[in-house]
Amino acid sequence: MMKRLYSAVVDGKGFDILLVGLPLLFLITFSGLPLLYNVLMSFQEVDIFSLGSLIRPFVGLDNYRALLAQPEFWPIMWNTVIFVVCSIFGQFTLGFALALFFDAGFRGASFLRGLFLVSWVMPGLVVGAIWNWILSGDFGVLNYILRATGLISENIFWRSDTDFSLWAVIIANIWLGTAFNMILLSVGLAGIPKDLYEASELDGANVWQRFLTITIPMMRSTIGAVISLGLIFTLQQFDLFAAITSGGPANSSNVAQYWAWELSFRQYDFAKGATISTIMIITVMIAALLYVRSTRHEVRG
Amino acid sequence: MTQQPQIELVSVNKHYGGFHALKDISVTIAKGSFVALVGPSGCGKSTLLRSLAGLESITTGEIRITGETVNETPPRHRDVAMVFQSYALYPHMTVRENMSYSLRLKRVPKTKIDAAVAEAAKILGLEDYLDRKPNALSGGQRQRVAMGRAIIRNPKVFLFDEPLSNLDASLRVHMRKEIRALHERVGATSVYVTHDQIEAMTMADHVVVLKGGSVEQQGTPLSLYDMPATKFVAGFIGSPAMNFVSGEITGDGGSVLLDLPGRPILPLARQATPGRKVEAGLRPEHLSLAPPGVPAIETRASSVESTGSVTYLYCGGDPEIIVLSQEREPLSSGEPVRLTIAPENIHLFDPQTGLSIGQAAG
Amino acid sequence: MTRRPTPLLLAAAVLLSAIYLFPLYWMYVTSLKSGSEVFAYPPTFLPESLDFHIFAEVWQTRDMASFLWNSLVIASGSMAMVAVLGTGCSYVLARYRNIWVDIALFLVLMLQVLPASLMITPIFVGFSALGLLEYPRFAVMIAFTAKAMPFFVILVRATFMSIPGELEEAALVDGNSRIGAFGLIVLPLARNGILVSAILIFMQAFGEFVYSKSMIQDVTLQPASVGLNGFMGPNTVEWNKIMAYATIYVTPILAAFVLLQQRIVSGLTSGALK
Numbered sequence: 063m064m065k066r067l068y069s070a071v072v073d074g075k076g077f078d079i080l081l082v083g084l085p086l087l088f089l090i091t092f093s094g095l096p097l098l099y100n101v102l103m104s105f106q107e108v109d110i111f112s113l114g115s116l117i118r119p120f121v122g123l124d125n126y127r128a129l130l131a132q133p134e135f136w137p138i139m140w141n142t143v144i145f146v147v148c149s150i151f152g153q154f155t156l157g158f159a160l161a162l163f164f165d166a167g168f169r170g171a172s173f174l175r176g177l178f179l180v181s182w183v184m185p186g187l188v189v190g191a192i193w194n195w196i197l198s199g200d201f202g203v204l205n206y207i208l209r210a211t212g213l214i215s216e217n218i219f220w221r222s223d224t225d226f227s228l229w230a231v232i233i234a235n236i237w238l239g240t241a242f243n244m245i246l247l248s249v250g251l252a253g254i255p256k257d258l259y260e261a262s263e264l265d266g267a268n269v270w271q272r273f274l275t276i277t278i279p280m281m282r283s284t285i286g287a288v289i290s291l292g293l294i295f296t297l298q299q300f301d302l303f304a305a306i307t308s309g310g311p312a313n314s315s316n317v318a319q320y321w322a323w324e325l326s327f328r329q330y331d332f333a334k335g336a337t338i339s340t341i342m343i344i345t346v347m348i349a350a351l352l353y354v355r356s357t358r359h360e361v362r363g
Numbered sequence: 364m365t366q367q368p369q370i371e372l373v374s375v376n377k378h379y380g381g382f383h384a385l386k387d388i389s390v391t392i393a394k395g396s397f398v399a400l401v402g403p404s405g406c407g408k409s410t411l412l413r414s415l416a417g418l419e420s421i422t423t424g425e426i427r428i429t430g431e432t433v434n435e436t437p438p439r440h441r442d443v444a445m446v447f448q449s450y451a452l453y454p455h456m457t458v459r460e461n462m463s464y465s466l467r468l469k470r471v472p473k474t475k476i477d478a479a480v481a482e483a484a485k486i487l488g489l490e491d492y493l494d495r496k497p498n499a500l501s502g503g504q505r506q507r508v509a510m511g512r513a514i515i516r517n518p519k520v521f522l523f524d525e526p527l528s529n530l531d532a533s534l535r536v537h538m539r540k541e542i543r544a545l546h547e548r549v550g551a552t553s554v555y556v557t558h559d560q561i562e563a564m565t566m567a568d569h570v571v572v573l574k575g576g577s578v579e580q581q582g583t584p585l586s587l588y589d590m591p592a593t594k595f596v597a598g599f600i601g602s603p604a605m606n607f608v609s610g611e612i613t614g615d616g617g618s619v620l621l622d623l624p625g626r627p628i629l630p631l632a633r634q635a636t637p638g639r640k641v642e643a644g645l646r647p648e649h650l651s652l653a654p655p656g657v658p659a660i661e662t663r664a665s666s667v668e669s670t671g672s673v674t675y676l677y678c679g680g681d682p683e684i685i686v687l688s689q690e691r692e693p694l695s696s697g698e699p700v701r702l703t704i705a706p707e708n709i710h711l712f713d714p715q716t717g718l719s720i721g722q723a724a725g
Numbered sequence: 726m727t728r729r730p731t732p733l734l735l736a737a738a739v740l741l742s743a744i745y746l747f748p749l750y751w752m753y754v755t756s757l758k759s760g761s762e763v764f765a766y767p768p769t770f771l772p773e774s775l776d777f778h779i780f781a782e783v784w785q786t787r788d789m790a791s792f793l794w795n796s797l798v799i800a801s802g803s804m805a806m807v808a809v810l811g812t813g814c815s816y817v818l819a820r821y822r823n824i825w826v827d828i829a830l831f832l833v834l835m836l837q838v839l840p841a842s843l844m845i846t847p848i849f850v851g852f853s854a855l856g857l858l859e860y861p862r863f864a865v866m867i868a869f870t871a872k873a874m875p876f877f878v879i880l881v882r883a884t885f886m887s888i889p890g891e892l893e894e895a896a897l898v899d900g901n902s903r904i905g906a907f908g909l910i911v912l913p914l915a916r917n918g919i920l921v922s923a924i925l926i927f928m929q930a931f932g933e934f935v936y937s938k939s940m941i942q943d944v945t946l947q948p949a950s951v952g953l954n955g956f957m958g959p960n961t962v963e964w965n966k967i968m969a970y971a972t973i974y975v976t977p978i979l980a981a982f983v984l985l986q987q988r989i990v991s992g993l994t995s996g997a998l999k
Contacts, residue, residue, distance in 0.1 A: 073437035077903040078821070081813030085874065086829060088810055092871035093836045093844070100847035108850070160741065168734040174742045176986040180749065183925075183982050183989075185932020187950045188971045191957060192748045195755065195964050201764050203751060210767070237748065249994045300842040301934050304954060319842045326846040327939050336850075339843035350838040418894050438897040451895035455913050465899035512899070522898075 097343065103336035110330050125337040134313045134321075141228055142297075142317040145235070149299075150292040152236035157243025157288075162277075164244070165251045175248065178241035186238070190305020193234035197221060197306070224314035227307045231315055234302050239295060243288055250284030251277070286352075293349045297342065318342045367430055369394040369552040370415065370520060375424035377410060377576075384410050385421070386577040392569070397546050397553045399567035401560055402599075407576040408556045412522050415554060417441050428519060439468075444513035445522040448529065450505045452497035452512075458484075459493040462511045483511040486545070503534050510542070514549055521546075523555040527562065539566055560600050564588070572596050594717040597644050597710055603675070605644045606684045609714060612639045619643055619709065623679065625661040632706040641720060644710035647675075647687035653703035660684070660702040664694050678702065749979075756780075756968035763965045783969045791945055792952035793974070795862065799937065799948055800930035802866040803873065808923045810870070811877040816911065818878065819885035837875035841935040844872070849939055861941040868936045873929060877922050880992060884918025885911070921992035924985060928978055949974045 070076030104125050106118040129135055164175045181189065196204050197220035208214045220230040258276050267275060278285075300319055303309055309316035309324060316324070318338055326335030370392040377385035385407050392398050400408040413419040415426060417438035426433050433441050444465075452461050459480055466476045484490045487507040497505055506526060513521055523542070527535045543566050546553050557563055563570045564584040571581040572595075580592040584600075591597035597605050610621040616637040618630045635641075653659035662679040669675075669691060676686040678700055686702060694700065711720040743750075755763060756779065757772040783789065818826055818833075848868050849858075857864045888911060896906035912919075934950040941947050944955075953974065956967055982989065 069437075072902040072904055073439070074903070077907070078817045082817040082829065085810040085814035085878075086832070089833070089836055089871055089874060092848075092867055093839065096844055096847035096851055097839065099851055100844070103847060103850065163741070164738065166734055168731040168738070170735055171738065172990075173986070174738050176990045177742055177983070178745055179986070179990060179993075180746065180979055180982060183928045183978060184749075184975050185934070185950055185978075187932065187934050187953050188752075188975050189748075191953060191967055191971050192752045194957065195968065196748060196751060198964075201766070201768070201964075203768050206766070206768055237745075240745075245990060245994060294838045298838075298840040298842075300840065301932075301950075304934065304938070305957065308959075319840050323842045323845060323935065323939070326849070332846055332850055335846040339846050342843050343839060346838050346840065346843075347835065350835055413894075416894075416898055418897065437902070438894075439900045439902060443898060445895065445898045447891045447895055449889060449891050451889065451891035453892060453895075453910060464896075468900040468905070512895075516899075 100336050100343070101340050103333060104340045106333060108333040108336070121333075125333045129334055129337050134316070138313060138316050138318060138321050141313075141315065142319075144228060145232060145299075145317050146293060146296045148232050149235045149239065149296045150289060152232070153239035153243045153292055154289060156236065156240045158247050160240070160244045161247035161251055164248060175244065178244060181238050181241045186299070186301025187305050189234060189238055190302045193230070193237070193302070194221065194306045197230050197233070221307050222311055224311055227311060227315035231299075231302050231306050234306060235296065235299055238299075238302070239292060242295070243292065246288050246291070247281070247284060250281045250288075253284075254280045290349060290352050293352075294346065297346050297349070367394075368392060369396075369429060370554070371425075371427040371430075372411075372415075373425040373427070375411070375414065375426065376422050377407075377414065377419065378422045384576050385414070386575075388424070388573075388576075388578055390571055390578065390581065392552060392554065394552055395550050396568045397543070397555065397566060398569045398571060399563035400554065400556045400571050400573060401558065401563040402573035402579070404558060405575075406573040408558075408573050409524055411573070412445075412524055412554060412556045415520070416443055416445050416522055441520075442516075442518050443520040443522055444516050444518040445524065446509045446513050446526045448525045450497075450509040450526075450529075452505055452508055454497055457494050457496055458489060458500070458508050458511075461497065461508055462515050464512065465516050479515050483515045486514070486548070487511050502530055503538070506530060506538060510545065514545065517549070517551070519552065521551055521553040523553065525557055526555075527557075528559075535562075542566065561602060564600065572599060590719070591644075591710065592719050594642060594644065594712040594719075597712070597719075601646060601648075603647050603685050603687060605646050605710070606650075606682065607712075608643050608645065608682060608684070610641055610643050612637055612641060614638070619711070621660065623660060623662070627658065627660045629658055629660075629704065629709060630706045631709060631711075635711065635720065639720075640714050642712040642714050642717075644712060645684070645704055646708065646710075647685040649704050649708040650684070650686040650702050651688065651704070652686075652692065653701040657701075657703050662700060662702065664696060664698050664700050666696050667692065667694050676700065752968050752971055752975075755965055756972045758965045760963075760965060764962075779965060779969045780973060783966050784973065787952060787956060787966075787970060789949070789952070789970065789973060792947060792949040795941075795946055796931050796948035796950070796974075799862055799865055799869070799933065800927050802863070803869045803930040803933075804923050804927040806866060806870040807874050807877050807926045808919065811874045812881060812912075812915075812919055814874075815878045815881035816885050816907065816915075819882045820890065833875045833878050836871070837879070839872075841868075841872055844868075845935055845939045848936070852940065858940060861943065862946055864940050865933065865936045868940070869930055869933055872936075873926050877926055880922040880925070881915070881919055884915045884922075884992075887918075888914050917988065918992055921985070921988050924981070925989065925993070928982070931978060 067076065071080055105120055105122060107121045108118055112118045160178070164171045196202055199205065199217055199219035199222065202220070205217045209217070218226055220226045254277065258280070259272055262272050262276055297319060300323065303315065303317065303320040307315040309320050319342060322335050322338040322342065325331045325338065368391045372388055372390045375385055375388040388411060400411060402408050410419060414421050417433065417436060421434065428441060453464065456464065462483060463476045463480050466479060480493070484493055487510060489504065489507055489511060492500060492504060497508065500508065509526065527538055530538060539562060555566060567584060569581065570584050570587055572579040572587065574595055580587060580596045587596060587600050591600060594607065598607070608621050608623060610619045612635045613620050613628060614637050616634045618628045619641060621627050621629065621643060662684065664676050664678055665680065665683070666677045667674065674688045674690065674692045676688065676692060676694065678684045678686060684702065712718065713720060754770065754772055757775055758769070759774070759776060762769060762773055818830055852858050852864050857867070892910055892914070893906045896910045901909060932950055933948065934954070937948050937951050938954065941951065953970055956970055961967065
């Protein structure tokens with residue numbers, strides 16, 4: 063028996079099963095189970111005293127009702143939508159423009175393009191700290207530049223003005239994500255055969271027509287993947303909120319993923335934290351499904 | 364020849380899910396022989412070879428190497444060497460390390476390894492390249508390294524998986540001879556997979572023709588050429604391919620009436636069932652221009668190609684008949700021609716089953 | 726196609742890069758300014774005097790040695806766990822193509838997308854019930870490994886897919902066991918891809934914040950990200966010191982990135998879209 067097991071591992075499929083089984087077990091234990099546990103908690107009463115016990119009183123949909131009844135629920139959800147949509151729009155357009163520019167293929171293009179990625183490898187909290195300082199009201203360099211160029215006449219209090227606090231985080235997040243978008247879109251651009259452009263130029267298409275009839279259709283799956291990835295990364299953004307506005311003032315820059323943490327670790331209301339997490343995780347899963355679908359033929363290729 | 368066969372395949376079957384890849388294959392391979400597995404792509408020849416190596420498992424049946432059943436034996440305990448189509452040279456090792464890899468795994472003493480590498484390198488003419496990495500070699504040199512990696516082990520069986528298909532035409536002809544010479548020199552048993560019937564015919568002592576996962580026919584190269592058991596083998600072996608014309612045995616059973624314009628009647632070398640529908644197979648090299656008065660196929664040359672040594676005549680249209688002549692035929696396109704063939708060279712096949720109807724024996 | 730002259734394009738590219746990297750520049754410049762120069766109006770774009778003394782001061786007063794050590798411990802531990810568990814997983818997922826592999830791959834992709842700030846609630850409650858919070862840095866490593874492994878698997882799988890299966894088969898025929906062929910042939914050939922991906926994981930773990938902030942209460946065990954967060958009160962005025970802290974924190978990562986830039990970019994792009 064032991065001998066058979068040994069030879070299966072050394073020479074047969076047992077080796078593969080072992081290699082893939084351990085990590086999957088790990089993932090299921092530390093990612094999958096928390097996921098289910100989260101859903102379970104959203105139907106339970108959880109407070110600081112019942113934290114240690116696994117069996118807690120069930121309260122049905124009370125947590126969901128209470129959460130929806132909170133006045134800040136819908137504003138925060140709306141903030142989340144604005145944050146996601148504007149961040150993705152900004153990252154994608156800037157990233158695409160830069161990718162097209164660097165696709166011209168001059169000396170040093172790939173080195174400079176690679177440098178952009180520093181924004182992506184820096185710790186999110188450091189990026190947040192830098193932007194916090196740049197966006198400072200009285201002494202921030204952004205206000206100075208905007209005033210010096212005549213774009214604004216009064217300082218904008220990015221972090222403390224409820225009209226601007228969300229935008230402060232969005233600006234920082236666009237900066238953070240543009241490079242990654244650009245790199246992925248560059249790969250897509252590089253994959254378009256150059257003779258397609260030459261053929262369409264011979265057919266009499268101008269630059270703009272070539273962009274619309276060749277670049278965009280050929281990039282469809284890449285664009286789909288980049289936007290879905292953008293959605294996933296944007297919904298994961300937490301550090302910038304912690305470093306720039308802490309969701310304030312008065313929840314004006316709060317979003318679901320930061321609120322969930324605040325409920326659990328600031329107000330110690332783990333049940334509500336789990337509830338909002340459950341709602342958001344379902345949203346993210348749907349985004350992930352879209353991503354998988356958009357890259358499906360690449361996965362299978 | 365009471366010697367124990369080197370390899371025996373007994374009713375080997377292989378299923379991939381719902382796909383029946385190998386169907387009841389039985390082949391016996393004598394020690395020291397060179398066997399070619401040949402067939403069109405998807406016929407199962409590579410799967411069969413990989414099953415021999417132990418890289419694939421078979422569903423039912425038995426594989427024996429020197430009498431020992433190896434169905435469950437992992438590749439490393441089968442004592443077989445394999446030359447892959449892509450050569451599969453380890454890119455991070457030098458030629459010397461590639462060739463000595465298997466001996467180093469067996470913990471053979473270093474002096475013995477060095478001697479073995481030196482000898483293999485000498486046989487293959489690789490002495491000057493031993494410290495290069497594979498990506499610094501030409502296609503032909505890589506091929507030699509792959510062979511060196513195999514012969515250095517002195518295994519029970521050599522397996523070749525289309526080893527020449529990545530080489531250009533002239534090198535391929537050269538390597539064909541070299542592999543054959545190497546086989547004679549080391550005297551080991553070789554199993555060689557190819558889709559190229561010329562390779563199979565020129566190199567092997569024993570050819571196994573596979574089609575759709577089963578053995579269509581096996582035998583010596585010339586027996587396959589002279590006595591194809593099926594229409595498939597007849598069409599597969601020989602170049603240019605055999606011409607097929609449908610027809611019918613005449614009332615006296617001694618001739619065949621061909622389904623061609625002019626309804627030609629050709630005499631057969633032996634009796635057949637009168638009135639039977641047949642497919643007649645006529646090899647291009649057996650057809651020739653008929654002298655007057657001989658029963659012949661009356662047709663027209665649609666094009667004439669001469670290579671200098673031989674002439675190809677393309678005659679008629681439906682079906683087209685190709686003639687290979689050793690002469691310089693003074694013909695031009697559109698001219699009428701009369702074709703004849705010796706009665707013993709006419710092959711007959713059943714139109715439904717494709718099986719040979721015992722003609723052209725001898 | 727009519728090509729614009731390269732020098733002009735290059736100049737434009739350098740300008741764009743300069744604009745994009747301005748925040749980074751601003752961090753370095755601010756860290757070199759004196760307390761009063763920080764609040765000068767108009768702001769100075771070149772520091773008036775170079776005062777490196779501030780780095781030593783911040784290092785001392787903020788106890789950065791401890792914070793950075795903890796970051797290093799968490800990042801190394803996470804990287805090792807991700808690499809050990811993830812490499813075998815990516816290999817199998819690259820080598821086979823069947824319904825089970827598709828399911829596993831889908832599972833891995835799904836788990837990659839879960840935001841850490843949402844997963845921390847159940848992880849914290851679960852870990853506290855299991856007693857794992859007694860070893861908070863280890864708890865962070867486990868949570869982060871579970872979070873980061875899918876990304877690693879996707880990148881390294883692309884590397885393994887580029888290694889021909891015939892090489893491994895040749896090794897099996899040459900006398901290797903599965904383990905031998907994996908260790909002697911496949912792994913050496915995948916080494917670069919694995920290294921680059923592991924470095925990316927290290928960089929991410931070095932900046933990890935949510936899990937550490939939530940699970941590590943003891944300040945002597947907290948990493949640099951949590952330390953930076955604690956440094957930035959709502960009404961802070963010590964921006965030169967905060968930027969000095971940030972400089973000390975990120976400069977090693979940035980240096981490593983610039984050195985390995987080409988490899989990281991190519992590793993990232995070969996895997997991320999697949």
